[in-house]
Amino acid sequence: MDMPTIQEDALDRADAVASANSGPRCRFCGGSLGVSFVDLGMSPLCESYVPAESVNAVEAFYPLHARVCEGCLLVQLEAFVSADAIFSEYAYFSSFSDSWVEHARRYVEMAVGRFGLDETSLVVELASNDGYLLKHVVERGIPALGVEPAANVAEVARAQGVETIVEFFGVELATRLVAGGRRADLLAANNVMAHVPDLNDFVGGIGILLADRGVATIEVPHLLRLVEQNQFDTIYHEHFSYFSLLSARRVLQAHGLELFDVEELKSHGGSLRYYAQRADTGTQPLSPRVEELAARERNLGFDTLEGHLAFAPRVHETKWRLLEFLIAKRREGKRICGYGAPGKGNTLLNFCGIRTDLLEYTVDRNPYKQGMFLPGTHIPIKHPDALEQDQPDYILILPWNLKEEIITQLSHTREWGAQFIIPIPEVQVV
Numbered sequence: 001m002d003m004p005t006i007q008e009d010a011l012d013r014a015d016a017v018a019s020a021n022s023g024p025r026c027r028f029c030g031g032s033l034g035v036s037f038v039d040l041g042m043s044p045l046c047e048s049y050v051p052a053e054s055v056n057a058v059e060a061f062y063p064l065h066a067r068v069c070e071g072c073l074l075v076q077l078e079a080f081v082s083a084d085a086i087f088s089e090y091a092y093f094s095s096f097s098d099s100w101v102e103h104a105r106r107y108v109e110m111a112v113g114r115f116g117l118d119e120t121s122l123v124v125e126l127a128s129n130d131g132y133l134l135k136h137v138v139e140r141g142i143p144a145l146g147v148e149p150a151a152n153v154a155e156v157a158r159a160q161g162v163e164t165i166v167e168f169f170g171v172e173l174a175t176r177l178v179a180g181g182r183r184a185d186l187l188a189a190n191n192v193m194a195h196v197p198d199l200n201d202f203v204g205g206i207g208i209l210l211a212d213r214g215v216a217t218i219e220v221p222h223l224l225r226l227v228e229q230n231q232f233d234t235i236y237h238e239h240f241s242y243f244s245l246l247s248a249r250r251v252l253q254a255h256g257l258e259l260f261d262v263e264e265l266k267s268h269g270g271s272l273r274y275y276a277q278r279a280d281t282g283t284q285p286l287s288p289r290v291e292e293l294a295a296r297e298r299n300l301g302f303d304t305l306e307g308h309l310a311f312a313p314r315v316h317e318t319k320w321r322l323l324e325f326l327i328a329k330r331r332e333g334k335r336i337c338g339y340g341a342p343g344k345g346n347t348l349l350n351f352c353g354i355r356t357d358l359l360e361y362t363v364d365r366n367p368y369k370q371g372m373f374l375p376g377t378h379i380p381i382k383h384p385d386a387l388e389q390d391q392p393d394y395i396l397i398l399p400w401n402l403k404e405e406i407i408t409q410l411s412h413t414r415e416w417g418a419q420f421i422i423p424i425p426e427v428q429v430v
């Protein structure tokens with residue numbers, strides 16, 4: 001197997017540094033984004049599934065190139081897609097996921113107890129979706145306010161009695177709310193900070209809306225887990241920023257917010273829940289967990305530009321191994337099909353150049369996706385029954401974060417001797 005030589009590695013670095021003098025700027029500090037974190041090539045938007053009637057039409061591809069800011073070390077993508085295009089017609093309803101609703105219920109229980117919230121408090125959630133979280137707040141008789149730009153999901157929240165503003169959140173809306181006498185005693189932002197193109201406007205708004213002794217909790221995927229677990233397929237166009245604790249803390253500080261606690265969560269392959277308060281008036285004690293995790297990140301090199309350069313060669317190695325495996329099995333005449341059609345699968349398949357010669361088709365339980373084609377690769381999406389009919393030798397599990405659940409669901413495929421391929425962190429056959 002060909003490994004990258006030291007010279008090639010050095011050239012990659014030289015290229016990265018040579019292009020450092022021009023080009024895109026950091027969405028947080030305005031610093032240069034000349035240094036590459038990982039370049040996944042040209043890719044379509046990962047949720048733009050192709051219906052049969054459009055399969056011969058032109059498709060839009062955008063660069064999927066994550067870079068590290070030389071000023072603040074925030075890993076990020078340039079925004080090629082407007083927030084309007086992503087969020088205004090959102091098709092994802094949080095309440096469809098039982099585990100996510102349960103996650104929200106436990107969060108509310110914890111926060112109400114820990115921060116002593118009652119009927120005189122105000123809980124605000126940013127990207128409140130269909131009210132999956134705030135309905136637990138309303139049930140407890142605590143005033144709640146959702147902010148959700150997608151009108152169709154906001155309507156569902158209102159129908160459940162959750163007051164919801166249909167707007168994008170930022171400094172302007174926060175200022176208007178405060179002028180109207182509303183400030184947040186608890187402000188929740190789950191899985192939204194990574195997706196906002198104007199990061200400073202968003203975090204600036206949090207700084208304004210938070211009450212003097214209010215607490216903001218922010219859940220966002222953890223860069224350390226992405227790197228450790230080689231989760232390069234969680235990089236996609238709508239996911240603009242990739243935070244380490246060190247980079248997130250810098251952003252919060254710039255907007256007058258102090259990070260006083262942090263929790264590691266299993267959601268989305270490994271997330272952090274940041275707890276922040278106003279630096280000037282907050283009264284929450286500083287947890288030692290913040291400095292412990294910051295020290296762990298520094299040990300792993302997340303405090304230097306150099307420390308971010310080792311990721312790309314590992315991603316290449318993972319791609320080559322997966323392709324070598326698939327090609328070898330196809331040469332032996334084995335049949336390989338996929339399971340699932342998640343957004344992350346599309347990053348993986350497009351970056352690896354996998355087409356129907358290697359992966360015949362994939363199956364998905366979502367009827368909306370059946371009969372459609374994966375963006376870019378145009379691999380067909382079928383009903384899960386297709387696996388029984390065709391009895392493939394291997395099943396590639398694209399939503400690897402759910403692998404235990406899927407392998408249990410598909411245990412009947414063992415009858416004809418099917419084996420499962422897990423692509424991430426590196427190709428593994430189960």
Ligand SMILES: [Zn+2]
Binds near residue numbers: 028074
């Ligand atoms: Zn920066």
